[in-house]
Amino acid sequence: MSTRKKNILKVIILGDSGVGKTSLMHRYVNDKYSQQYKATIGADFLTKEVNIDSDKVATMQVWDTAGQERFQSLGVAFYRGADCCVLVYDVTNTKSFQNIKSWRDEFLVHANVSTPETFPFVLLGNKIDTDDSKKVVTNKAAQELAASLGNIPLFFTSAKTAINVDTAFQEIARSALQQNQNDADSFEDDFNDAINIQLDNDTNSCSC
Amino acid sequence: MGVRSTSQEMSRETQERRAHSSSSSTSLVTSLMKSWRISSSTTSSSGSSSKKKFTQSHSGNPTTTGTYSDTHSHDQNPLRHSNELGMYSLSRSSSSDGNFDAMSKQQNSTNRSLSSSNNTYSPLRYNSPSTNQIDSPRASLMRQKHNKHSHHNQLYYQHNNSSAISESSAHKKSSDKYFEDLDEDWSAVIDNYNMPIPMLTNGGNGKSVSGYGNNGDSRNNLSRTSTASSMATSLTSNTLTQSQSLQYPQLPNLNTLDIPDTEKSQEEMENEREVQELNSIMQRITKFDNIIKNKHIINLQDLRQLSWNGIPKPNRPIVWKLLIGYLPANTRRQESLLKRKRQEYSEGLKHTFSDEHSRDIPTWHQIEIDIPRTNPHIPLYQFKSVHDSLQRILYLWAIRHPASGYVQGINDLVTPFFQTFLTEYLPPSRIDTVEFTDPDTYLTEEQKMDLEADTFWCLTKFLEQITDNYIHGQPGILKQVKNLSQLVKRIDLDLYKHFEKEHVEFIQFAFRWMNCLLMREFQMDTVIRMWDTYLAETSPETILSFASSNQVSNSSEGLMSPHTPLSRKPATFSTPNVDHVSPASSVGRSNLGANAANQAIASPVNVSSSDDSKRFSHTSLNEFHVFVCAAFLIKWSDVLCVMDFQGIITFLQNPPTKDWKETDIEMLLSEAYIWQSLYQDATSHWLK
DSSP, X not given: OOTTTTTXXXXXXXXXXXXXXXXXXXXXXXXXXXXOOOOOOSEXXXXXXXXXXXXXXXXXXXXXXXXXXXXXXXXXXXXXXXXXXXXXXXXXXXXXXXXXXXXXXXXXXXXXXXXXXXXXEEEEEEOTTSOGGGOOSOHHHHHHHHHHTTSOOEEEOBTTTTBTHHHHHHHHHHHHHHHHHHHHHHHHOXXXXXXXXXXXXXXXXXXX | OHHHHHHHHHHHHHHHHHHTOOOOOHHHHHHHHHHHHHHHHXXXXXXXXXXXXXXXXXXXXXXXXXXXXXHHHHHTOHHHHHHHTTOHHHHHTSHHHHHHHHHHHHXXXXXXXXXXXXXXXXXXXXXXXXXXXXXXXXXXXXXXXXXXXXXXXXXXXXXXOHHHHHHHGGGOOOXXXXXXXXXXXXXXSOOOTTSOGGGTHHHHHHHHHHHHHHTTSOOOHHHHHHHHHHHHHHHHHHHHHHHHHTTOOOOTTGGGGGSGGGGSOHHHHHHHHHHHHHHHHHHHXXXXXXXXXXXXXXXXXXXXXXXXXXXXTTTHHHHHHHHTTSSXXXXXXXXXXXXXXXXXXXXXXXXXXXXXXXXXXXXXXXXXXXXXXXXXXXXXXXXXXXHHHHHHHHHHHHHHOTTTOOOTTHHHHHHHHHXXXXXXGSOGGGGGGTTTSOGGGTOOHHHHHHHHHHHHHHHHHHHHHTGGGTSTTOHHHHHHHHHHHHHHHHHOHHHHHHHHHTTOOHHHHHHHHHHTTTGGGSOHHHHHHHHHHHHHHOOHHHHHHHHHOSSOHHHHHHHHTTHHHHHTSOHHHHHHHHHHHHHHHHHHHHHHOOSXXXXXXXXXXXXXXXXXXXXXXXXXXXXXXXXXXXXXXXHTHHHHTTOOHHHHHHHHHSOSOTTOOHHHHHHHHHHHHHXXXXXXXXXXXXXX
């Protein structure tokens, strides 16, 4: 049915500089971690074949964007046509957490999505492998934020130790696929527009 | 000197021919360059057959071959000449133009060796021997430039009227200036082992030709070498035929070069290769020394021309400082200036890190997290002392330039300067260890501050040339990306259409190319080689002539904009910094009374200064960079055209350049230069 996109799921990763967007993407796509990633300029691009709910296959195209605020005006070129937006913060960096909402708003402004209120976001708190003493963003605050952003799924991840990365991206793929189908359907049948894809995601929040 | 001017005479002739071949379309250029590339890449693994295939790839294009061999009859056809009057841009973008651009480079070197041994001139050529003999290289250079516009005056041919030459110069710009450089550069790259050392020039050709084939192909040195040599020989004999028809003296032995490489043992070849490489390096070092040593005023224009083709490692630090306008051309002022700038830097640091200054936390943090991620694969950038130095340099730069501030990518741009200037403190034999050695092991604290200061000021000067890349919204980069797409649309419509079909947007891959000047795409040593050329493209004079130019208003805004952030600086910094631009140019002005400072040096033709400033007004680092990016992209055209969106983006994210050598970069730059000389006129209309 969704011939328009042929099951290509376009995913955007956003978040402050240095929160680990590139590392997360590489952990997910290549199952590797390196300390040697250069700062992303513009956006990096990786793809992965994904199985969703063991019966659907899709290609996930991940755009890993640059974190420096300066590059935000560039976003348009990469945001367009996204099926899911991943918001990443660093649990050891308050500022990165505080900026999540503005990243989301920025995305909605530039991505030109058809139904902003239902567009799937996933929130990731990265670097949970670090010492508890260094963690400055509490899980509770994160859950509250996730709830306030429309009950979006929340995962605490570590790209370094691979904690929760696959789980998170499974959810991202599922959300993206749903969004993708919704979008495709809405072209042919406005009836489906009313489905709130977030409903079945609620149970997935905070797997910690 | 005589050698040089005669070779230029010859290359001028080649270019004249080129200028007279119109009638074909742009896509033909592309297909020609492509076919050249393809054929040579298929042959690079089988050296013996390369000559044949190379020839085929040319003869495969009837227009090209025809034009090439028929040029003389064209030249002598006045009707054709007059038809071509005023068709400058058309003829420049013809396919055979592209061919001749390349071919003329081949011929330049060959011809030079031919002519260097004998000063006989062909009556077919437009020269008047007396002019040639008294020619300064500069004069000959000037006239050579005119030839690009030679269809303005067929008088050249018919009357040997040298005064027509100077008249024509008013109508043209001097983008040819690099041809003789290429020629010289390739003289430094030797493949043809049978040549006695003074004949090195012949050898350079082949390698450069083979460069087309090296990209994306296996890099077997040996096969490349022999490929190159046989190509060179094929060209040589080709040229020889040509020159015979021009009544050149026939050089003995050239034809015997056809065979030998394949018969030589590998070891022999390697030995000879090494010897020749060493010799050519020594030659080049001498050339640079001649310009920069024991001179009161350094001729920056000569230095730029020479540097465009690469700077030997021992000369590089000082030459870079001269090219970027940090060191004044007046050598008597260098020492005091260095002292002052270094003092300023350390005072700037003192002020910035004093209690009076409240730290810009976001900027500091951004730099702090970027520095460990800068060149993570090079050990040098893992040392604590280097981190600290870069942090100071970048932070100071950022807070002194509030209009742009620190932008990711600038951390990349600082490193070629840092690394190159470090080599100043290493003995020549250890220059290559700079990437592995902790500077703290050989630098005193004071030297480290000097190094930082030099790096800081050169980075400052460099970024001044491309300021609108980093101010808010990055308009410079967006413009470049747009220009790149327009350029590719004209050069390689197939690729452009394929991108459109696959919904590939240029910004998706080219943003980084612009933001980091392709640094992310290449290894550091090739980047540094590339910067030799890039720094030769930058100049304080550019800004000056931009100011007086009524053209390209958009670009001039960009170039002038550095003064905005400058003027906002604290007085301690701004005054000396503005001062700092002037020494070189004021020296130029006062000594020579010409507004395009160094351009006017030794130029006997009065119109040249306006002429050259026009050329400079056409080019800037950013603009040249777009052509380099275009050349880079088109290199992969054949591969990209069969890929889908995903494949294209993935490929361009990580192009196969890991094994690129300096010669590959030089090829890329040459191709960019060709595209620029073909499209510059056109671009002045749409590159805005």
